[in-house]
Amino acid sequence: MDLTAKPAHELRALLDRGELSSEELTRAYLERIDRLDRGINAYITVTADLALEMARKADVRIRRGEAGPLTGIPLGLKDLLVTRGVRTTCASRILENYVPPYDGTAVRRLREAGAVFLGKLNMDEFAMGSSNETSAFGPVRNPWDPDRVPGGSSGGSAAAVASGLAAAALGSDTGGSIRQPAAFCGVVGLKPTYGRVSRYGLVAFASSLDQIGPLARDVEDAAWLFAAVAGHDPLDSTSVDEPVPDPRACLVPEARGLRVGVPREYFTEGLDPQVEALVRRAIRVLEEQGAEIREVCLPHTEYAVATYYLIAPAEASSNLARYDGVKYGLRVEGGDLIDTYRKTRAQGFGAEVKRRIMLGTYALSAGYYDAYYLRALRVRRLIAQDFRAAFETVDVIACPTTPTAAFRLGEKIHDPLQMYLNDIFTIPANLAGLPGISVPCGFTDQGLPVGLQLLAAPFAESVLLRAAYAYEQAAALPPRRPPLERRSP
């Protein structure tokens, strides 16, 4: 029995029946990480001692009959989630040795739930990238093909879950950073509604867009992990006080009466024919389950990437002003204080982060603010209004997560604009604050996974999860694992 191939809800049953201890399970994961992660590079930091200590505590709790859904389950955390006593690098040289004195709220909730932390997962530097190639700790490899990217920015999270190096993981999504790598690696990735999960202790990239969410083996695991971290938090004034859906009520394999909108703007040139065929087949599966398929119109879709690449860098340029070499992180001494700031930031940030700080600073600077930033905020409203109108007639929207399957390492990294255009189908949900999920819907002829993306109205995660679960159960794709063991020496 390979424990590392099982979804968390199956492990839950084994743990609760006493057929398996969390310590055994955690050792199995640590052994696999030790053996296979050299070829994947999913982890920046493995916290073996902490994991075993958490596992032993979880075992006590399980024996007492006090286990919750995640007690004793080994998880990975994207390395921008602040963890007390465990270095949190954001995959950046500027935070390479930063050991935070506190836990972020999502992390604290998982600790209280009795989850086990295997370590901190690789990502694009400060979550800025779509391929994991901007990490200061080296790129992550796609477990299905080591010459391809795992997607980004939560590439380490997606690759770890796909290759059995974590039972599930937390990531974050600013323009697709959970859903796109989930699609590229063949796992489920959920971006909650903006405001669902507290951002306290999530290192900020673009504060009006960032959300924490789960990457998991299946929809059921994603639902439990989502429910564990969601909910209002007084430490994040943008977190919203709405009741969190009960996963049991969402995990019903029933699509009858579900109104599914298919936006024609997401099936245009640039969409790979194999991806299109698999996504259309997935939509037919929903239809066969009794869902009603309707065409919807999202006319401002083509402006989403341009809007995002003004708003996100503008917010980032402000957020990243805090890295000044004074309170934490790297300091490179210069001739005076200003020179110290400049040298610290020039040496601490990588090229993509600098590019976005520059773009954002430019878009906010005197003389350009109205032409760029303010214009982008106006278009953002048009994009949000498109969705509001669509959700008056449908319950969920179904479309591809990405225009293509995973691309090759090095293919887009030298052409920032081509890299940005890869996010075309995921960005609109962030601009409008909607929940979205990517669910595996098959493989291309090259053996690369493809994701079906479902979107719902704000705070309608219960509808979203029900649609995703109904699809997953009806499609019943045969289980497939990446060919890792064959490659390892």
Added chain:
Amino acid sequence: MRITRDEVLHVAGLARLEFEPDEIEAFTGQLAAILDYVAKLEELDLEGVEPMAHVHEAVNAFREDEVRRSLPREEVLAAAPDAEEGCFRVPKVIEA
């Protein structure tokens, strides 16, 4: 070109960044290409459309002004590049 080398240097100063000369050339070209692309937004008639800075358009979230425990000073300073006598230590800013 939508952005010149001099503007790139000006923005780098505002952002407290510095670049090697060859990096400046590369950045100028890349930023110009991105700005050309985002100019697509100029196609739209935005007359009467209000800017949307935030999806929930939240009003202020108020709370009682209560004293709460903050992070332990020693642990916060332990993460600082330089600290002395309970304070962050920085290069001299004011000349005597």
